[in-house]
Amino acid sequence: MTTQAQVIPKFGEQTKAFSIDELKRLIITAKSMSDLNQAKRYLCSYFIPCADPHRVFWWDPDSKSLKYVIDKNIGDWNLTEYIIKWLAGVSAGRKMYFILYLKPGQDWGKGIITDFIQRSVLGTQLVYKTSDPQTILGSFNGQLQGKDKVTSDIMEIHEKYKTPTHYKNFMSTIVLTNENALRVENDDRRTVFLDVSLSRKGDLNYFKKLGDAMKYPGAGEVFYA
Structure with missing residues (x-):
């Protein structure tokens, strides 16, 4: 299966834990900018920035809940x-x-x-x-x-x-x-x-x-x- 054919869930719909190895694989195997968008979609299916309150939320499939990193940790x-x-x-x-x-x-x-x-x-x-x-x-x-x-x-x-x-x-x-x-x-x-x-x-x-x-x-x- 190519990276173009892979269907990536939306934010909050992932059922497997985030894998840095999977992100690397999507980047390495990308043959075009369109393929590279697969890596972006994978990342965005777990992490999302929030302006108010200012933090980054991530989706945790294990607990089926949102967690966050506070300002002092993300700058x-x-x-x-x-x-x-x-x-x-x-x-x-x-x-x-x-x-x-x-x-x-x-x-x-x-x-x-x-x-x-x-x-x-x-x-x-x-x-x-x-x-x-x-x-x-x-x-x-x-x-x-x-x-x-x-x-x-x-x-x-x-x-x-x-x-x-x-x-x-x-x-x-x-x-x-x-x-x-x-x-x-x-x-x-x-x-x-x-x-x-x-x-x-x-x-x-x-x-x-x-x-x-x-x-x-x-x-x-x-x-x-």
């Missing part, structure tokens, strides 16, 4: 949804006019997500990473052609000994830093400051599992989808 869903949409906009080739700003400190695994996006999702031709803030703020920014300035629809590329050239600006920016990298006014509305959890600091086992998951065949395509 701010509005912010989570914003980040998902921000990344989706970037993946679709739209310029995002707000900077994502993370200041987590040393050894918090802050670069693992951007490494994954560059390596497995969008590629090095579209994602440029630098540890030098002058790449964005400095005078000679030829390496950013096709990449980014922060807010303008048009960006001016300066290269040494050449006439400045103007290009349509499609670039979006994520700042990951241990320092105070930006000077931001009190009324600034172009920067989204993200809290970074301390709970996984130094947890090498967790980051190894996360890294292995990101390297799993097809993980980049699933993330992009």
